[in-house]
Amino acid sequence: MIHLFIGNLGHLFVILSFVTSLMATYAYFKASNASIEELPSRIRFARILFYLHAFSVLGIIVSLFSIISNHYYEYHYAWNHSSNTLPIHYMISSFWEGQEGSFLLWIFWHSVLGFFMIRTGKQWEASTLTVFMLVQAFLTSMILGVVIPIINIKLGSSPFILLRDAMDAPIFKTNPDFVPEDGTGLNPLLQNYWMVIHPPTLFLGFAATLVPFAFCIAGLWKKQFREWVKPALPWALFATMVLGAGIVMGAYWAYETLNFGGYWSWDPVENAVYIPWVILVASYHVMLISKNETGLKTSIILVISTFILILYSTFLTRSGILGDASVHSFTDLGLSGQLLLYLFAFLVLSIVLVIYRWKSLPSDEGEISAYSREFWIFLGVTALCLMGFQVLYTTSFPVFNAVVELFGGISNLAPPTDAPVYYSKIQLWFSVAVALISGSAQFFWWRGMNKSKLLNEFFYPVVLTMVLSSVIILTAKMTSLPYILLLTSGIYIIMTNLRIMISLFKTGFNLTGGALAHVGIGFMLIGILFSSGYSKVISLNNTGLLIFRDVPDIENRENLLLWINENQTMEGYSLMYRGQYRELKDVPEYVRSRWLRATEDPNKMVADEDIILEGKTYFQKGDTVEVYAENTFYEVEYKRENGRTFTLFPRVQVNPSMGTVFSPDIRKTLTEDLYTYASAVTDPQDEAEWSETEEIEIGLGERFFLNDYVAVLEKVTPVKEVEGYFLKDEDIAVQADIRVMGEVEEYVLNPSIVIRGEYGGRIPVVLEELGVKLTFQGIKPETEKFTFAVNTTQKDYIVLKAIQKPMINLLWFGTILMTIGLGVAMNKRFKEFRRFGKKIN
Amino acid sequence: MKKSHILGIVIIAVAIAIIISTAGDASSYVTFNEAYSMAEKGNDNLIHVVGTLKKDEQGEVIGINPSENKLSFSFIMVDNDLKEQEVFYKEPMPADFFRSEQVVVIGSYHEDLFLADQILLKCPSKYEETEVKI
Numbered sequence: 001m002i003h004l005f006i007g008n009l010g011h012l013f014v015i016l017s018f019v020t021s022l023m024a025t026y027a028y029f030k031a032s033n034a035s036i037e038e039l040p041s042r043i044r045f046a047r048i049l050f051y052l053h054a055f056s057v058l059g060i061i062v063s064l065f066s067i068i069s070n071h072y073y074e075y076h077y078a079w080n081h082s083s084n085t086l087p088i089h090y091m092i093s094s095f096w097e098g099q100e101g102s103f104l105l106w107i108f109w110h111s112v113l114g115f116f117m118i119r120t121g122k123q124w125e126a127s128t129l130t131v132f133m134l135v136q137a138f139l140t141s142m143i144l145g146v147v148i149p150i151i152n153i154k155l156g157s158s159p160f161i162l163l164r165d166a167m168d169a170p171i172f173k174t175n176p177d178f179v180p181e182d183g184t185g186l187n188p189l190l191q192n193y194w195m196v197i198h199p200p201t202l203f204l205g206f207a208a209t210l211v212p213f214a215f216c217i218a219g220l221w222k223k224q225f226r227e228w229v230k231p232a233l234p235w236a237l238f239a240t241m242v243l244g245a246g247i248v249m250g251a252y253w254a255y256e257t258l259n260f261g262g263y264w265s266w267d268p269v270e271n272a273v274y275i276p277w278v279i280l281v282a283s284y285h286v287m288l289i290s291k292n293e294t295g296l297k298t299s300i301i302l303v304i305s306t307f308i309l310i311l312y313s314t315f316l317t318r319s320g321i322l323g324d325a326s327v328h329s330f331t332d333l334g335l336s337g338q339l340l341l342y343l344f345a346f347l348v349l350s351i352v353l354v355i356y357r358w359k360s361l362p363s364d365e366g367e368i369s370a371y372s373r374e375f376w377i378f379l380g381v382t383a384l385c386l387m388g389f390q391v392l393y394t395t396s397f398p399v400f401n402a403v404v405e406l407f408g409g410i411s412n413l414a415p416p417t418d419a420p421v422y423y424s425k426i427q428l429w430f431s432v433a434v435a436l437i438s439g440s441a442q443f444f445w446w447r448g449m450n451k452s453k454l455l456n457e458f459f460y461p462v463v464l465t466m467v468l469s470s471v472i473i474l475t476a477k478m479t480s481l482p483y484i485l486l487l488t489s490g491i492y493i494i495m496t497n498l499r500i501m502i503s504l505f506k507t508g509f510n511l512t513g514g515a516l517a518h519v520g521i522g523f524m525l526i527g528i529l530f531s532s533g534y535s536k537v538i539s540l541n542n543t544g545l546l547i548f549r550d551v552p553d554i555e556n557r558e559n560l561l562l563w564i565n566e567n568q569t570m571e572g573y574s575l576m577y578r579g580q581y582r583e584l585k586d587v588p589e590y591v592r593s594r595w596l597r598a599t600e601d602p603n604k605m606v607a608d609e610d611i612i613l614e615g616k617t618y619f620q621k622g623d624t625v626e627v628y629a630e631n632t633f634y635e636v637e638y639k640r641e642n643g644r645t646f647t648l649f650p651r652v653q654v655n656p657s658m659g660t661v662f663s664p665d666i667r668k669t670l671t672e673d674l675y676t677y678a679s680a681v682t683d684p685q686d687e688a689e690w691s692e693t694e695e696i697e698i699g700l701g702e703r704f705f706l707n708d709y710v711a712v713l714e715k716v717t718p719v720k721e722v723e724g725y726f727l728k729d730e731d732i733a734v735q736a737d738i739r740v741m742g743e744v745e746e747y748v749l750n751p752s753i754v755i756r757g758e759y760g761g762r763i764p765v766v767l768e769e770l771g772v773k774l775t776f777q778g779i780k781p782e783t784e785k786f787t788f789a790v791n792t793t794q795k796d797y798i799v800l801k802a803i804q805k806p807m808i809n810l811l812w813f814g815t816i817l818m819t820i821g822l823g824v825a826m827n828k829r830f831k832e833f834r835r836f837g838k839k840i841n
Numbered sequence: 842m843k844k845s846h847i848l849g850i851v852i853i854a855v856a857i858a859i860i861i862s863t864a865g866d867a868s869s870y871v872t873f874n875e876a877y878s879m880a881e882k883g884n885d886n887l888i889h890v891v892g893t894l895k896k897d898e899q900g901e902v903i904g905i906n907p908s909e910n911k912l913s914f915s916f917i918m919v920d921n922d923l924k925e926q927e928v929f930y931k932e933p934m935p936a937d938f939f940r941s942e943q944v945v946v947i948g949s950y951h952e953d954l955f956l957a958d959q960i961l962l963k964c965p966s967k968y969e970e971t972e973v974k975i
Binding site: 414541 | 848851852855856859860862863866867868869870871887888889910911912931932933934936937947958959
């Protein structure tokens with residue numbers, strides 16, 4: 001049965017939200033021009049429309065979520081992003097896996113922020129909410145899914161589209177009411193707790209950039225040229241904090257889940273959020289000095305740029321223009337035109353407004369002194385903008401190519417071949433500049449600097465920086481000049497800001513936000529410097545064996561081949577690959593694949609042995625267990641030179657939407673991470689290629705070789721039961737016990753044979769780890785020997801890559817400090833604004 | 842001259858410097874023949890070549906040659922001009938290599954061999970379900 005009601009309801013809410021956003025835009029626009037007498041009623045009316053809009057948005061979300069959680073697979077969204085076995089917390093992530101859902105998340109945050117704006121906006125409410133609701137109209141149009149009749153243009157892509165309308169499958173011709181039993185599931189890569197919180201955080205950050213933009217536009221529009229800055233400032237800090245935290249969460253997820261060897265790869269999608277964040281940081285720094293004419297003008301330009309860059313990044317990631325330049329851009333839903341329209345609408349609107357008002361902006365003559373805070377802030381902001389510019393320029397190559405082709409030209413610009421090197425070499429120098437400038441700027445900010453105080457204030461921080469850096473440079477044996485400079489400037493920003501913090505503590509904690517955030521930045525820079533600059537591959541192939549005799553210089557030196565149960569050494573460790581594991585539902589540890597047998601359902605397996613972990617029996621032999629079908633884990637034992645051991649389980653995921661994904665397992669210690677992943681394994685989907693059958697004759701107690709392992713036939717016994725066989729009374733079943741001596745453990749193989757009249761049924765055993773298949777062929781009474789058929793294949797192996805990431809914890813620690821610092825600063829600015837508001841009333 | 846003007850000039854200068862430095866680092870999409878003639882002229886920049894894996898009449902991928910220790914491999918790639926070229930890669934075979942619809946190799950010629958520094962794969966079905974299972 002098809003549940004049409006809920007989808008129609010959801011779609012109705014979508015249309016309603018679009019219509020109400022347009023109406024509210026108009027109503028707030030009217031209110032913003034209303035006379036004092038008219039104002040209250042106008043505002044009331046506009047608010048009602050806003051509440052209706054917010055209610056519709058909530059309605060869309062509830063409808064879509066109930067479709068997902070009730071497994072209504074007649075809907076494309078539920079079918080494509082969810083499945084029966086998906087736990088509830090991941091249903092939340094499947095909600096925003098698709099493009100429509102993530103738009104919805106963004107729309108939702110705008111509505112929430114809208115409530116705060118209404119509560120705190122006062123005289124700004126009408127003008128800022130006009131901008132807000134116009135943005136909402138554009139966003140809700142993206143999920144509208146309505147065809148405009150006469151011109152026949154489809155507007156938006158609705159999440160409530162039925163499967164039969166979305167897919168052109170033959171089944172729907174014969175049976176339009178067909179509902180699939182199960183969905184295709186959430187991409188297993190996203191089944192990770194970070195993916196539950198990273199997207200909402202990121203989109204809240206996106207949404208929050210609208211607030212300063214709305215204030216700025218409202219200020220220009222209503223000729224409140226200076227006044228808009230004060231209420232916008234705390235929101236800019238809020239956006240920086242949330243967006244920054246969201247970006248780092250995404251980086252952490254990538255570090256734990258993907259195998260590109262780190263937390264940041266300068267992928268276009270990462271760049272697309274990095275650019276607006278950097279410009280956002282620059283923008284609130286100039287907002288701090290907007291009393292100055294240049295400061296005000298720069299603030300206006302940067303606040304607008306931040307918002308436009310958010311739209312541009314949305315266009316890049318969702319229009320499909322990045323193509324295969326990126327690992328995680330969304331599928332093209334055919335929204336490119338609409339996205340471009342959205343981008344250009346606000347770009348043109350802002351530019352026209354700025355040009356129109358430029359002459360009326362307050363101006364003041366006078367030169368900025370090098371001892372003034374304004375001077376230092378401008379220097380820092382310039383560096384930040386240039387950092388953003390480099391990334392923006394290079395990330396836009398696919399756009400340049402597209403534009404040139406649009407005009408009939410040919411452009412084949414490709415991104416730099418080594419993105420990390422290309423970006424880092426410029427970003428590094430600017431980071432040094434930013435750190436030195438912001439370290440110094442704090443003194444000019446708080447201390448009203450002049451020449452005579454200069455030495456006094458800077459003495460201790462500079463001396464401490466010199467001493468500490470020298471110690472670290474010498475102990476870490478650093479030789480690269482750029483790295484030494486980055487370290488020194490990182491320490492400098494920490495020292496100077498700590499000095500400021502200490503003196504500010506006396507006046508009050510809430511003043512220390514800025515300094516604390518800067519200390520965090522310092523730690524982040526040092527963490528990035530060591531974990532990336534000094535990241536070191538230690539899984540070096542030192543066998544000296546050439547891989548291709550005729551091409552000496554492409555020897556693979558960065559991976560190690562580990563045969564199962566064989567010792568291998570790498571710098572500081574001896575290693576052993578110990579076999580494959582699976583992840584079982586409701587079992588806290590991984591379970592050996594050898595103990596489990598596959599069934600027709602990939603999500604279910606049968607236990608071949610009792611599953612006992614730490615004394616607790618979870619399953620008994622013969623039980624059917626539920627497994628996470630996609631994941632296989634490869635146990636690698638590490639032994640340090642001092643005898644200490646630990647075990648890592650790198651993962652291989654056979655992912656229906658992404659293909660096979662190799663994920664790392666990371667050994668985390670305070671000072672260093674050991675990041676390891678399997679760069680190749682025996683393909684879990686491939687059937688093994690068996691050697692030709694070799695027949696052997698052996699007697700009881702006789703030793704023989706099985707794929708180079710010593711084995712012994714211990715006994716042959718008649719049995720009453722054979723797994724998978726229904727035995728009749730007259731049948732004779734015989735089972736052999738063969739003990740195989742592996743390097744580490746012994747295995748007992750039990751091939752059996754069932755004799756029914758003249759026929760013999762043989763049940764072979766396969767020991768994949770050792771690459772052995774053994775079939776009980778028959779009994780030769782005349783010689784008292786038994787015959788077995790032996791097939792062998794390659795033993796199990798993995799190819800391993802291991803990378804050291806020193807001091808990576810400083811990056812995470814710095815991020816936390818920065819987030820707290822920004823929170824404190826934001827809180828202070830909100831309070832100031834509220835106090836300011838009270839004074840006016 | 843005001844300081845802000847000097848600052849403006851500095852900004853523009855640095856921005857131009859960034860663009861110029863990018864010009865040296867930016868790569869381009871070329872064919873094997875173009876890449877070969879570039880290498881002959883002594884230009885050893887890394888370039889992008891787009892193509893597919895060589896397949897036999899049954900559509901099976903052929904010409905893959907893994908090294909004995911499984912740590913690297915070579916394969917035959919056909920570029921958009923249908924030129925075949927053996928490509929060496931110093932890492933293990935990427936997952937789903939056989940299933941790729943399109944291959945982008947980033948690397949350069951060393952005499953008659955193309956050495957890939959990176960391989961990017963475009964696989965079908967990425968992100969999009971295309972069939973309804975019954």
